[in-house]
Amino acid sequence: MTRKDRTIPEPKPLFVERMAKLLKGKDLEEFWRISKEPLTPSIRCNTLKISPEELKKKLEDNNDWILEQPWKDCPEVMIVKGKKPTGHEKEILREEGLAKLAPGELGRCLEHMLGYFYVQELSSLLPVIAMPPQEGELYLDMCAAPGSKTTQAAAKMNNKGTIIANEMAMGRMRILASNLERCGVTNTIVTRKEGQALMKRLAKTDLPKFDKISVDAPCSGEGTLRGSPKTFLMWNINTVKYLSKVQKELFREAFKQLRVGGELLYSTCTHSPEENEEVVDKMLQEFEDSIEIIPVKLPAKTRDGITEWEGKRYDERVKLSQRLYPQDNNTEGFFVSRFKKLKEANL
Amino acid sequence: MSAPTETTTILEGKELKKFKEQLEEQFGITEIPGKVIKRGKEKVFLFTGDFTEKEMKTLGYEVFVERAGTYIAKDMEDAFRLSIEGSQIFKNQITKNIVELNEEEMDTWMHGSEVLKKTGLKGYVVMKYKNDMLGCGKASEQKITNFIPKSRRLKYKLA
Numbered sequence: 001m002t003r004k005d006r007t008i009p010e011p012k013p014l015f016v017e018r019m020a021k022l023l024k025g026k027d028l029e030e031f032w033r034i035s036k037e038p039l040t041p042s043i044r045c046n047t048l049k050i051s052p053e054e055l056k057k058k059l060e061d062n063n064d065w066i067l068e069q070p071w072k073d074c075p076e077v078m079i080v081k082g083k084k085p086t087g088h089e090k091e092i093l094r095e096e097g098l099a100k101l102a103p104g105e106l107g108r109c110l111e112h113m114l115g116y117f118y119v120q121e122l123s124s125l126l127p128v129i130a131m132p133p134q135e136g137e138l139y140l141d142m143c144a145a146p147g148s149k150t151t152q153a154a155a156k157m158n159n160k161g162t163i164i165a166n167e168m169a170m171g172r173m174r175i176l177a178s179n180l181e182r183c184g185v186t187n188t189i190v191t192r193k194e195g196q197a198l199m200k201r202l203a204k205t206d207l208p209k210f211d212k213i214s215v216d217a218p219c220s221g222e223g224t225l226r227g228s229p230k231t232f233l234m235w236n237i238n239t240v241k242y243l244s245k246v247q248k249e250l251f252r253e254a255f256k257q258l259r260v261g262g263e264l265l266y267s268t269c270t271h272s273p274e275e276n277e278e279v280v281d282k283m284l285q286e287f288e289d290s291i292e293i294i295p296v297k298l299p300a301k302t303r304d305g306i307t308e309w310e311g312k313r314y315d316e317r318v319k320l321s322q323r324l325y326p327q328d329n330n331t332e333g334f335f336v337s338r339f340k341k342l343k344e345a346n347l
Numbered sequence: 348m349s350a351p352t353e354t355t356t357i358l359e360g361k362e363l364k365k366f367k368e369q370l371e372e373q374f375g376i377t378e379i380p381g382k383v384i385k386r387g388k389e390k391v392f393l394f395t396g397d398f399t400e401k402e403m404k405t406l407g408y409e410v411f412v413e414r415a416g417t418y419i420a421k422d423m424e425d426a427f428r429l430s431i432e433g434s435q436i437f438k439n440q441i442t443k444n445i446v447e448l449n450e451e452e453m454d455t456w457m458h459g460s461e462v463l464k465k466t467g468l469k470g471y472v473v474m475k476y477k478n479d480m481l482g483c484g485k486a487s488e489q490k491i492t493n494f495i496p497k498s499r500r501l502k503y504k505l506a
Binding site: 047098108110113114115123136138139154159161163164166173177178181182184185186187188189190191192193197202205206207208238 | 381389393394395396397398402403406409410411412413414415416418431432435436445457479481498499500501502503
C-alpha cells in the first residue's frame with residue numbers, strides 16, 4: 001500500500017481533546033502528523049536460529065533489502081529502510097532513493113518461513129528489553145499472543161528455563177503456537193485461560209512462583225494508530241474505563257503469583273492515563289510496602305509517567321514509568337513500568 | 348496437550364530409547380537436548396523447560412495446556428520424519444541421509460512441490476540448501492516427496 005492509498009479515519013472529538021491534555025503545541029501537531037504516517041517496517045533476528053550478522057547478510061544478499069540496526073546494544077533489532085531500486089518502482093520510490101517493499105514482502109520471504117526473524121514493531125520490543133528474562137528463570141507471559149514478546153523472551157533465555165505463555169482466545173492461541181514453532185521455541189508451555197483465572201488456579205497449586213511476569217495488558221490501542229488506523233473508529237471512552245478495571249485485576253492477580261524478589265513488567269500500547277499511570281498508582285497503593293517501582297533502561301527516547309490527570313493526583317513514584325510517543329522515535333506509542341516484589345502482601 | 352492429559356506423554360524408558368536409536372540410525376543424531384513429549388500417536392515435541400512431568404501434570408489439571416515445546420518430528424511407525432524445526436535443532440548432529448539442493452531445487456521444494464532428483468537414497472531424507480535445513484522429504488528412486496506445511500511454503504518465485 002502506498003501512502004496515498006491509506007485512508008485515515010478522523011479521530012473522535014473526545015480523543016482529540018484528551019490528547020491535547022497530554023501534549024501541547026508543536027509536540028501535539030507532531031503527534032497528529034506522524035499518527036497518519038505508515039510505520040517503517042522493523043524485524044527482530046531470532047537468535048535461537050541465526051546470528052544478527054548472518055541474517056543481515058542473507059537479507060541484503062538474497063532480497064536486496066537495506067537494513068539498519070538502530071540500537072547499538074540490540075543488534076538483533078533491524079529497520080528495513082527499503083530495497084535497492086531496480087528501476088521499475090517509479091511510483092513507490094521513497095525519499096531516501098530506495099524502493100518500497102511490496103505489501104507482505106517481509107512475511108513471505110524464505111528467511112521468514114525458516115523462522116530466522118520475526119516482524120515486530122520497534123515499540124513492542126521494549127517490554128522484554130526493559131525486563132529481560134535470564135536463562136533458567138520461570139517466566140510468565142500473561143497475554144502472550146501473537147507471540148512477539150514470548151519468542152523474544154525465549155531468545156533472551158536461550159531456550160533455557162521455563163516460559164508459560166498464556167492466551168485467552170483460541171484463535172489467537174493458535175497464532176501464538178504457530179509463531180513459537182516457527183521460531184524454534186522449545187522452553188515454553190502454552191496455556192489457554194483468562195488471565196486472572198489462570199492466576200487464581202495457579203495459586204491453589206504447589207507450583208513454584210514466577211521469577212518474572214510480563215503483563216502486556218489488553219488495552220484501547222491508542223498507540224497503534226499508525227499500524228491500525230481503524231483504531232480511530234473503534235476508540236471509545238467506555239472501553240478505556242472498562243479496560244482500566246481489567247488491567248488492575250490482571251496486575252493484582254499476577255503480582256500475587258510473583259516470588260519475593262521477582263519482577264513484573266506492566267505494559268500497554270496506549271496513551272490513556274486510566275490504563276497506564278492510574279493502574280500503576282492503584283497497585284502502589286494496594287501493595288504498599290510489598291511493591292517497589294524500579295527504573296527502566298530503554299534504548300529509545302521516552303518520557304516520565306504523568307502524575308496528574310483530570311483532577312486526580314498520582315503517587316510521585318509513577319514518574320518512573322515510561323511513556324513512548326510515536327513522534328519521539330518514529331514508532332508506535334507505548335507505556336512500560338517495572339516492579340519488584342519486596343515481600344508477600346497481606347491481601 | 349489437553350487437561351487432564353491422557354494422550355500426552357513424556358517419553359521415558361523403552362519408548363525414549365527407541366526414539367533415540369531411530370534418530371541415530373536415520374540421521375546420525377546422538378543427543379536429544381531436552382524432554383521428548385509425544386502427543387497422540389504421531390506428533391513428537393522437544394521441551395527444554397525445567398518443569399518436571401509432575402509439575403506439567405499439575406498445570407494440566409488446572410488449565411488447558413495446548414502444548415509444551417516445539418514440534419520436531421512425526422512418528423511414521425517405521426521411521427521418524429523431522430519437521431523444519433527438528434532438522435534445524437539437530438543441524439550440527441545430522442550426518443546421514445542429507446540431500447543437498449541447488450537454488451532451483453530449493454525454490455521448488457519451498458513451494459511445496461516434489462523434487463525430481465535421483466539421490467540413491469530411500470526413505471526420509473533431510474533437505475539442505477547451503478547452510479539452511481529445510482525439513483524432511485521422502486526419497487524414492489526418481490523423486491523426493493514434499494512435506495512442507497502450507498503455512499511455511501513460499502508463495503512467489505525467488506528472484
